[in-house]
Amino acid sequence: MQQAIFIILALLTLGAALMTVITRNLLRAALWLVATFFGIAAIFILLRAEFLAVAQILVYVGAISTLIIFAIMLSRGIMDPDQVRFNGQWGVVGGFAALLFVVLAVIVTRVPWPAAAGGAPVGDAPADAIARLGAAFVGPYAIPFEVASVLLVVAMIGAIIIARERE
């Protein structure tokens, strides 16, 4: 049953991802990307990573996709049907994408995953998993936690400087 659900979700996610890449209209590609994000969130739930699924929907579906769609709306002539689909960098980008695929494939096949090795089936996450995560933020990971805040502020200030430079 769970495997059937996984296969359906994987097909939906992969199909949406494929449409993101092959559709000609950039705005439609962004909307297909949103569908891909939803599929990934569903797979997170299947992996019993509820918090990751909620974060995925809140951040990627809610915020990042808005950002991408705004970026498309800001670009001049991006909806021109005569827009060329490839620029001079497509070969380099294709090479790096292939390299990333090879690296990920090596990781997936070489890492001894506990579930794949016929180990004990992974049970539900402990009920207090999110509380433990919160305690870890302010406990052993306090410094990375505060650094994350600084990183967010740096991103915000950088964006303001770049966006206001033109005026």
Place this chain on the structure above:
Amino acid sequence: MLSQYAFIGIFAVIAFALPVIGLVLSWLIRPKKSNPAKTTTYECGMETIGDTWVQFKAQYYLYALIFVVFDVEAIFVFPWAVAYNKLGLYALVEMALFIAILLGGLLYAWRKKALEWH
């Protein structure tokens, strides 16, 4: 736990199916007689003026980016809030520091008039 998510799955399927059924039904039963006047683009009953795809202001992007920053902040605050009862004063101080740094960023955006509409 997983079986409870089946309800969300059922809701998602129904929510997706309803508009598809409506569109397919209207496509099936509508008369297919088209003419150039019917396929023109209109806006509030009027012909559109200029191109539909116009370039929007960069201000939108700034709003969206500040929204992303505070969205990610909320993700960090949620687990802390769940664990709040078990944590001491130290955790409260740390979260206050976390939010204070981000408030500094908000203050900067405010001072630079990034929140105002030009």
